Amino acid sequence: MADTLPMVRGKLTPDAPLAPLVWFKSGGSADWLFEPKDADDLAGFLRELDPAVPVMALGLGSNMIVRDGGVPGVVVRLGKAFAQVEQPDIVTMRCGGGASGILVSSKARDAGIAGLEFLRGIPGTVGGFVRMNGGAYGREVSDILLNCDVVLRSGERRTLEAADLRYSYRHSELPDGAIVVSATFRGTPGDPATIGAEMDRIAAEREASQPLRSRTGGSTFKNPDGHKAWALVDAAGCRGLQIGDAQVSEKHCNFLLNLGNATSADIEGLGEEVRRRVKAQSDIELQWEIQRVGEHHG
CATH class of the missing domain: 3.30.465.10 (Uridine Diphospho-n-acetylenolpyruvylglucosamine Reductase; domain 3)
Incomplete structure (x- = not known):
């Protein structure tokens, strides 16, 4: 794919690990990470890039799970510029x-x-x-x-x-x-x-x-009409629930934590288990607020 990528003035990195760039500190790599020099650089790159190549924007990665199989195509990160x-x-x-x-x-x-x-x-x-x-x-x-x-x-x-x-x-x-x-x-x-x-x-x-000093992803689920997501999670007995090194925060039940070596599959799996238990307990289907991107392993 390198031969077909447009010229840029910014920085293009192949097979770039994304875990260091997201708050959860988990997940795979991007095929390419593009840090454009300015808006013109970004516009020119996208104009010339094969339309079949997927493109995703990444900010601080504060509200995102990057799956362990990584993200295909190009991840665009808007830096200091x-x-x-x-x-x-x-x-x-x-x-x-x-x-x-x-x-x-x-x-x-x-x-x-x-x-x-x-x-x-x-x-x-x-x-x-x-x-x-x-x-x-x-x-x-x-x-x-x-x-x-x-x-x-x-x-x-x-x-x-x-x-x-x-x-x-x-x-x-x-x-x-x-x-x-x-x-x-x-x-x-x-x-x-x-x-x-x-x-x-x-x-x-x-x-x-909120557990701000932890590896977390911000609010995990949207608040359903008339309810607080954290209260539903708590009522379903999920406070402190753990899968591998992924845990529901004991401080704020609508936050998931990576206690150390959680994979993205652990974190997403824990979120799905919480959704299952809340549905069983209160018959409310929690919707993810965290963006989940990329491919599962395998």
């Missing part, structure tokens, strides 16, 4: 797809823009939470997104308005294979000290309730 945050006017922030929630919320605080504090509580990057309609503490991306710039799988660049994404809970209709290279968020004028205090409250609440 895509982590810029600018302030076009008094209430908006234009953020690269590789910028983290912590960076965006901190820049908004310094600029006196309120309403973006909740991003402090979302692990991951702009590209990921725009796609997933990421949310925390009663707010979600659909509340603040004006528009986003994407590169389609064809290499075409397009600006999508928030309405084009047809947001619902933890879901958007972003076209398959589209990669978010930047997004513009709108807040309201605020006092930096007040905004900072709210961000500190969010950070403290997360620290108290």
